[in-house]
Amino acid sequence: MKICISSTVDSINGLADGRFGRCPFYAIYDDETKEYEFVENEGAKAAQGAGIKAAQIVVDNGVDVVITGSLGPNAIRVLQAGNIKIYKMLGDKVKEQVGYYNEGKLISIDKPGASHMGIGK
Amino acid sequence: MQIAVLSGKGGTGKTTVSTNLAKLINVRYIDCDVEEPNGFIFLKPQDIKSKEVSIPVPYVDEDKCIHCKKCVDICQFNALVHTDRVILFEKLCHGCGACRAVCPTMAIVEKDRPIGKIETGYSDDMECLSGTLNVTEPMAGPIISKLKGMIDDKTTIIDCSPGSSCNVVKPLLGVDYAILVTEPTEFGLHDLKIAVELVRKMKIPFGVIINRMSQEDNATSKYCKDDNINIIGTIPFDRDIAVMYSKGELLIKDEKYKKMFTDIMSNIEEAIGCSL
Amino acid sequence: MQLVIISGKGGTGKTTIAASFAYLSENSIKCDCDVDASNLHIVLGGEDIKSEAYIGAKVAHVDGDKCTLCRACEDMCRYDAIKDGVVDELKCEGCAACTVVCDYDAIKMKDEVTGDTIITKTSKGILSRAQMIVGAEGSGKLVTDVRKNALSYGSKDDMYILDGTPGVGCAVMASVTGCDIALIIVEPSQSGLNDFKRVLSVVEFFEIKPLVCINKYDINEEVTKDISAYCEAKNIDLIGKIPFDTTVEKSINELKPIVLYENSMAAKEIKNIWKKLNDYTK
Numbered sequence: 001m002k003i004c005i006s007s008t009v010d011s012i013n014g015l016a017d018g019r020f021g022r023c024p025f026y027a028i029y030d031d032e033t034k035e036y037e038f039v040e041n042e043g044a045k046a047a048q049g050a051g052i053k054a055a056q057i058v059v060d061n062g063v064d065v066v067i068t069g070s071l072g073p074n075a076i077r078v079l080q081a082g083n084i085k086i087y088k089m090l091g092d093k094v095k096e097q098v099g100y101y102n103e104g105k106l107i108s109i110d111k112p113g114a115s116h117m118g119i120g121k
Numbered sequence: 122m123q124i125a126v127l128s129g130k131g132g133t134g135k136t137t138v139s140t141n142l143a144k145l146i147n148v149r150y151i152d153c154d155v156e157e158p159n160g161f162i163f164l165k166p167q168d169i170k171s172k173e174v175s176i177p178v179p180y181v182d183e184d185k186c187i188h189c190k191k192c193v194d195i196c197q198f199n200a201l202v203h204t205d206r207v208i209l210f211e212k213l214c215h216g217c218g219a220c221r222a223v224c225p226t227m228a229i230v231e232k233d234r235p236i237g238k239i240e241t242g243y244s245d246d247m248e249c250l251s252g253t254l255n256v257t258e259p260m261a262g263p264i265i266s267k268l269k270g271m272i273d274d275k276t277t278i279i280d281c282s283p284g285s286s287c288n289v290v291k292p293l294l295g296v297d298y299a300i301l302v303t304e305p306t307e308f309g310l311h312d313l314k315i316a317v318e319l320v321r322k323m324k325i326p327f328g329v330i331i332n333r334m335s336q337e338d339n340a341t342s343k344y345c346k347d348d349n350i351n352i353i354g355t356i357p358f359d360r361d362i363a364v365m366y367s368k369g370e371l372l373i374k375d376e377k378y379k380k381m382f383t384d385i386m387s388n389i390e391e392a393i394g395c396s397l
Numbered sequence: 398m399q400l401v402i403i404s405g406k407g408g409t410g411k412t413t414i415a416a417s418f419a420y421l422s423e424n425s426i427k428c429d430c431d432v433d434a435s436n437l438h439i440v441l442g443g444e445d446i447k448s449e450a451y452i453g454a455k456v457a458h459v460d461g462d463k464c465t466l467c468r469a470c471e472d473m474c475r476y477d478a479i480k481d482g483v484v485d486e487l488k489c490e491g492c493a494a495c496t497v498v499c500d501y502d503a504i505k506m507k508d509e510v511t512g513d514t515i516i517t518k519t520s521k522g523i524l525s526r527a528q529m530i531v532g533a534e535g536s537g538k539l540v541t542d543v544r545k546n547a548l549s550y551g552s553k554d555d556m557y558i559l560d561g562t563p564g565v566g567c568a569v570m571a572s573v574t575g576c577d578i579a580l581i582i583v584e585p586s587q588s589g590l591n592d593f594k595r596v597l598s599v600v601e602f603f604e605i606k607p608l609v610c611i612n613k614y615d616i617n618e619e620v621t622k623d624i625s626a627y628c629e630a631k632n633i634d635l636i637g638k639i640p641f642d643t644t645v646e647k648s649i650n651e652l653k654p655i656v657l658y659e660n661s662m663a664a665k666e667i668k669n670i671w672k673k674l675n676d677y678t679k
Contacts (some may be wrong), residue, residue, distance in 0.1 A: 022545075047453060047538045049199025051214045056193065056202045074210055082204035129434045131563035132408010134494030136588065153574045156564035157405055157595060159588035191569035197455060197493050217475055217492030260568035261539065262490075266476075283407040286535040287598050290487050306649045308543070309411065310436040319531040323487070335646075360616075360641075367617035 003029040004058050005089070005097045012095040018069025021051030027094050028061055050058040051075030059086065067097045067106065070091070076105040085108070122274040122397070124389070125325075129312030132285035132304045134332035134356065137366060138385075140164055141373050142300075143248065145382050146397045149275055152251035154282040157263045162369040166242030166249040174252070174264045176216030177235035183205040192220035192229060193394060196348040212259060213256040237264045239271075263290040273366040276397055285315045293320070298393050299327040299339035300353065305339035313341065315352065328353035328392055330385065351392060354385035398678045399557040399576040400431070405596030407563035409584040410612040415560035416440040417656040417667045418674075419521050428518070429526035430540045430546045430572040431511070436559050436657040438526055440652055443519030451527065451542060453493040453511030453536050456482045462532065463503035470495035470504060487532055514542050516550070521551045528552045537567035544571075544603075556678070565595050570603070578677060580636075580670075582612050585620035586678055593624065597633075610637040610670055629662075637670035639663050 006017045006023035017023035022044045028037045028101045039061060043054030051071060055078035058066060068080060079086055087106035089097055100116050124140040136156070140163040143150035152160035161169075179192070179234045183206060193201045194227040200213035201220060211234055238255040250271060252264040261282070269292060293299065299320045303313040313329070320327045320333040328351040331341055345352050356362065365372055372378035390396050400418075402411050413439060429437040457479070459470075464482040468656035471479050474495055478488035486509075496504045513534035517524040525547035527539050540562070547557060559576065562568040573579055579600045583593045593609075600607045609628050614621045621638065628635045648655040656664045660678050 035135075044233070046199055049210065052202055052213070053199045056199075059204050061201070066362055077210075078202045078204065078208065081206075081208055130408065130436075131434075132584075156566045156569075157407075157588075159406075159591060162587045162591065195493055195497060197491055215492055217490060217494045219494035219497055220474060220491050222494055222497040227653055238421065254566060256565055256595055257568060257570070257602050273431065285531045286433050286536050286568075287487075287532065288566070290532040294487070306646060306650060307439055308436045311439055312434060314492050315434055316529055322531060333646075336527075340650075347658060363613075363616050363641075365609055366590075367584075367586035367620055378666040 001031045001065070002061065003031065003065045003067065003098055003101060004063040006093050007094050009039070012036050014094055014104070015092050016067070016089045016094050016097060018089070020068040020071035020075055021054045021064070023068075026061075027036070028059065028063060029098050049074065052078055055079050055082075065101065067101060071109070100102045122393075123272060123279060123296045124277070124300065125279040125293050126300045126302060127281040127289055127293070127304045128283060128307055129314055129315040130303070131286055133304050133309060134189045135283070135302050136160055136280055136334070137166060137276050137356075137372065138302050138330055139299060141382050142386065143278040143374055144371055145373050145379070146386060147247050147274070148397065149248040149277040150250070150280070151268055151272065151277055152280045153253040153265050155254040155270055158251045158253055158311050160251065161240070161251050162281050163241070163371050164247070164249050166244045169242035171240045172207065173235045174215070174237045174267050175235045175240055176215045176263050177218065177231035178211055178216055178234045179209060179220045179229045180232045182233055185226045187226055187228075189225065190312045191223045191225065195223045196220045198383065207344045215260065216263065217317055236260060239264065239268060241367050244293040254336065261288045261390050262291060268327060269294070289319065290323070293323055293325060296325055298389065299325045300389070301327055301329045302323065302332055303329060303341055304333045305331055305335070305341040310341050311345070326392065328388065330354045330356065333358040334355045353388035353392065354381070356381065398555070399559065400580060400674065400678070401559040401561050401573050401576040402580045403561035403569060403573065403596055403600075404563060404582040405564060405565060405592030406584060406589050409582045409589065410639070410645070411582055411657055412436045412560055412648065413522060414582060415558060415653040417664070417669055418558050420654045420656055421668065421671045422556055422558065424521060424522060425558050426523040426547050426551045428436070428544055428557060428559040429524065430543060430559050430568070431562045432527040432529050432536050434545065435526050435528065435560065438524060440654055441517070441519040441521060441524055441647075442652070443517045443524065444501075445510045445515050446518045447516040449514050450510045451512045451539055452508045452512050453539055454509045455493070455506040456486050456489045456509045457491070457493070457495050458507050459484055460503045460505070464658050468500040469500065473498045507523050514537060514539070514546055514548060520670040523547070524541065525550070538564075538572040538667060540568050540571035544570055554672070559624060565599050566621075568632045569596070572614045573600060573605055574603055576605050578608060578673070578674070580608050580610060582610055583612055583624055584612055585617040585618065585624060590620055590627075606677070607633050609633055609635045610639060610673070612639045613641040615640050636673045637666055639666045644669070
């Protein structure tokens, strides 16, 4: 299983990023190897559809769980289509999140914050 | 002959100038301010016919799709994603056709998606056109392009949207003369300079109308004189005008304002060297 | 707390009111989202402390050495932006469809700088704004960047005052999304009423609380009544009616916010509106 955390820097000691679509990096934890890999979020630079592009990157990396702060409806739609579960981060460090997840402390997210391109409703 | 009416700033009187001028010389009027079109309020055209405006958006035939993701990669607008199938985000799609062109198996066909409408009608025997973008649609461009495509050789007055972005550039393409409407305030002057830069960049001959003028000497008039910009008319700062406007009435119903617009028309004719 | 000031119609007095609020709230962070024609900095003054080039678009570039003038790109382009192997930058949508059909690898997409994002330090706090290159595209994204820059100077709990864009399109949506309150400035005219209804549906779509004030309400008391009735029917709070006041024009030309003019009737009402607004933001 792979767990993806939106991150402000490419280090597990750094702060997790509350923004899914426009965070600079994703920390991807593989629970088999117990290792983190960092992937740059190309979506952050997108002129439009940042959340969609970001979600595509996460999907392409074979992720099962996303831990982040908030995301727009477009990103949620993509992640849900890819059968990826979404949880709200706790505290602030990247490296703390997997522990919280394993302890069942994280609340799942299924509703977006408003987005200006949402098809929703 | 195409004459565009624009202004960097909103609310300076573009619609007032374009509707009154079009009615005075009895030529076609086109409202290209598709986000907030108001020209019809003043011209009150009859027999309005409405046509939907659509853009072509991709539709993927699952049977033919080989999941190569080329369509996702080519889309510059991030309108396509691929999970176990291709998903389209309609509102991000510009209808450019790149995905269809890049698909190796011809799995993409296009369907029309409505984004707004174009209305045509007649105010007496004067042709009036207006585009309206559906609310919460982001892209005005296709409607403006369609409106522009409906212009033939007949003289046309084009009412543009405020600002200086691509939605103002589109109606200006191929225009013979531009009227920049401004007001004699610091805000007006700041935004007028932006509009001047735009028409100069596009090499369109232009003149300025100063609306809500209260004193002869103001920074805007001075700027125009210093920069050799032709002031083709002024509209006084006058409560009667504001009241007529607020009721949705044309100013040329009143003789003194009719004369004002007749003078503006003469100045435009002089500037372009032919009669309208 | 993010408050955005919008109107649908242009020229209804957004900036006049935003500049006043900026003065009345010492510690707020200001955002000028009218990236096409920003005016807030004219009133607030101050000095620019940061400026960054903004890449807002991609444009196709044809390599003349590789181009065989086969015109496949011309046939493909739906925006009529390529002719005889030359790209018209004003028409190019940046879609890259031309690169797909070119068999000679002659077309590349290149980033284009379409403006600058600027941070201005004013006597009343930070102002985040932008300046677009005329005729450029991508104003919605630019608005998003302007707002993001503003957020980096404050925290979630700060007050943000956003001067919005006219219209109802992409830039307006980018201005209002995620805000807490949208103050809609309506002018009592047929056009104003029309545009108010359109911009209100944008605000409702994003589930933002709308509040309404009528500017120059005494220009047309009839339409003012219509607007009041409409708000009542839709259960929207009408929190002020600003009278027509020639001091406003004077204040713009003296580059001072109207609320600094003691005897101005408009200023008095704007101060009232500001007071009422604060009840909503508590």
